[in-house]
Amino acid sequence: MQNDIILKDVSFNYENAPILENINIEYSKEDFLAIIGPNGGGKSTLLKLMIGILKPQKGMVSLFGKNPSDVSERISYVPQDTFANKGFPIQVIDIVLMGRLSKSKSFSFYSKKDKAIALEMLDKVGMKAYAAQKINALSGGQRQRVFIARALASEAEILFLDEPTASIDTAGQIDVFKLLKKLNESIGIIIISHDINVAMNYATKVAHVNKALYLHDVPKAKNIAIFDAKALSSTHICPIELITATRCTHLHTDAH
Amino acid sequence: MEILQFDFMQNALIASVLISIICGLIGALVVINRMVFIAGGIAHGSYGGIGIALFFGFAPMLGASLFALVLGAILAYITHKNTNRLDALVGALWAFGMALGIILTDLTPGYNVDLMSYLFGAILSVSTEDLYAMGSILVLVCGFVLLFYKQLLAMSFDAEFAKLRGINVTLLYFALVLLISLGVVIIIRAVGLILVIALLTIPPYIAEKFTNSLWEMMIVSALLASLFCLSGLFLSYTFNLSSGASIILVATLTFSTQLLLEKIRLR
Numbered sequence: 001m002q003n004d005i006i007l008k009d010v011s012f013n014y015e016n017a018p019i020l021e022n023i024n025i026e027y028s029k030e031d032f033l034a035i036i037g038p039n040g041g042g043k044s045t046l047l048k049l050m051i052g053i054l055k056p057q058k059g060m061v062s063l064f065g066k067n068p069s070d071v072s073e074r075i076s077y078v079p080q081d082t083f084a085n086k087g088f089p090i091q092v093i094d095i096v097l098m099g100r101l102s103k104s105k106s107f108s109f110y111s112k113k114d115k116a117i118a119l120e121m122l123d124k125v126g127m128k129a130y131a132a133q134k135i136n137a138l139s140g141g142q143r144q145r146v147f148i149a150r151a152l153a154s155e156a157e158i159l160f161l162d163e164p165t166a167s168i169d170t171a172g173q174i175d176v177f178k179l180l181k182k183l184n185e186s187i188g189i190i191i192i193s194h195d196i197n198v199a200m201n202y203a204t205k206v207a208h209v210n211k212a213l214y215l216h217d218v219p220k221a222k223n224i225a226i227f228d229a230k231a232l233s234s235t236h237i238c239p240i241e242l243i244t245a246t247r248c249t250h251l252h253t254d255a256h
Numbered sequence: 257m258e259i260l261q262f263d264f265m266q267n268a269l270i271a272s273v274l275i276s277i278i279c280g281l282i283g284a285l286v287v288i289n290r291m292v293f294i295a296g297g298i299a300h301g302s303y304g305g306i307g308i309a310l311f312f313g314f315a316p317m318l319g320a321s322l323f324a325l326v327l328g329a330i331l332a333y334i335t336h337k338n339t340n341r342l343d344a345l346v347g348a349l350w351a352f353g354m355a356l357g358i359i360l361t362d363l364t365p366g367y368n369v370d371l372m373s374y375l376f377g378a379i380l381s382v383s384t385e386d387l388y389a390m391g392s393i394l395v396l397v398c399g400f401v402l403l404f405y406k407q408l409l410a411m412s413f414d415a416e417f418a419k420l421r422g423i424n425v426t427l428l429y430f431a432l433v434l435l436i437s438l439g440v441v442i443i444i445r446a447v448g449l450i451l452v453i454a455l456l457t458i459p460p461y462i463a464e465k466f467t468n469s470l471w472e473m474m475i476v477s478a479l480l481a482s483l484f485c486l487s488g489l490f491l492s493y494t495f496n497l498s499s500g501a502s503i504i505l506v507a508t509l510t511f512s513t514q515l516l517l518e519k520i521r522l523r
Contacts, residue, residue, distance in 0.1 A: 053416060072420045079416065088288055088413060089467045098410045103422035110406065134468050154421070 004029045010059030019045045023213045029158050029188025034199035034206045041210035043192045076156035078147045078164050092146050093131040099153030121149040141168035158188035177202045271382040272485035274390040275446045280478025281397050282439040287460040288412045294331050297346040299440045299452045301327045301353025306374050307360030321441045328437030332430045377448030377500030393442045409470050447500040458507045462514050
């Protein structure tokens with residue numbers, strides 16, 4: 001099993017305040033990795049280090065064996081739904097097309113193939129009917145699907161998502177995670193989630209980040225069973241059960 | 257149409273259209289990138305360039321253009337770095353440019369008749385050379401927007417994502433700010449540095465509500481700017497009013513009417 005992402009002794013400070021300390025993690029794209037942890041624990045920072053938006057002060061980050069910013073076209077990213085630029089006049093299809101941008105196609109306009117792929121991805125997330133809609137007419141959940149379609153349009157090998165379901169209702173969340181789970185058959189999924197249930201139900205690995213990082217394996221059988229129970233019945237599942245369903249199968253890579 | 261008989265009026269009309277298209281293209285990018293304050297800093301700060309030009313005795317518009325480019329580069333650098341207290345830094349540069357301009361004009365011997373025209377514009381005294389300058393900048397702006405349309409759109413919408421897709425966002429941002437600097441200086445020729453921001457921002461503000469894409473926003477902005485410039489010019493000619501101020505009054509009245517109608521419609 002090759003390791004598509006390797007972080008070795010990575011530390012990151014923001015204005016002298018340590019955000020992450022001595023992080024070690026290896027990831028291969030067969031896995032569905034959920035990053036969980038408290039607010040301000042460094043989840044987003046870890047994600048941004050992996051994709052090269054941020055550079056660590058100490059340690060080494062490698063993506064597909066290279067410097068992350070050199071291979072950024074092979075991954076894609078769904079940001080948090082912080083849609084602040086409200087009046088922006090843009091149609092859904094034009095946002096998805098941004099996923100088709102690349103260094104090599106600098107000057108030309110988007111090709112027919114680009115447009116076909118963009119529509120196909122909109123279809124995949126169930127938003128094809130909205131292709132010509134203005135983005136600010138959509139709900140938070142619909143917007144997030146559009147951003148997932150944009151990321152998919154890149155035909156990336158690993159998809160990174162920063163709390164993609166924060167503004168979606170429960171039914172919508174399950175839809176998105178089912179979609180991600182299906183995508184994980186062919187591409188890597190790394191997701192930040194504030195929702196521990198979701199992490200346990202869909203992920204194959206869970207990383208708990210709070211300055212330091214602890215990696216857990218999620219047992220396969222449990223994960224499918226819990227997922228089914230939740231989808232099929234409305235019975236409440238206690239988060240504690242979910243946590244105990246996950247056994248640490250390895251030593252904690254504690255920094256201290 | 258006796259108004260068209262005069263050469264100065266013909267030049268003013270051509271200048272209005274050229275400037276309006278520049279306004280539409282640049283203004284839309286300024287508004288969607290929320291760079292209004294930066295554009296304001298460049299416009300006012302460029303007065304320093306006029307002071308330098310007067311003091312050393314070369315063409316004021318050349319001085320303003322060069323100085324605006326330097327200011328633009330500095331502003332692009334500090335905004336790109338996303339420094340804390342960005343607005344304070346922009347404000348300081350804004351004031352520095354104006355102060356430098358005033359001190360240098362003070363120190364320049366003789367009285368300077370043209371001063372007011374840089375503050376409030378002088379579209380009625382646009383020369384043929386000015387028209388060439390406006391035309392060249394328009395070609396530059398058009399070329400830039402056409403070549404990099406999808407990159408500009410992606411950067412304006414989500415710079416982080418654009419960067420991940422391999423776009424050199426830093427370079428594109430610098431190029432955009434420098435182009436805005438040049439555009440702002442040439443628009444100053446028509447409406448003056450005090451009023452340039454209104455002409456740059458009001459048409460896009462109105463346009464973005466009625467359009468579905470950046471290019472539509474640019475076209476509608478250009479049409480609105482032309483409408484404001486031409487009707488302002490007509491008013492200024494008919495009632496013997498200051499041209500720059502007339503243009504801006506038409507623009508602001510249209511803007512407030514539109515806002516009012518929107519409020520009523522939403523009730």
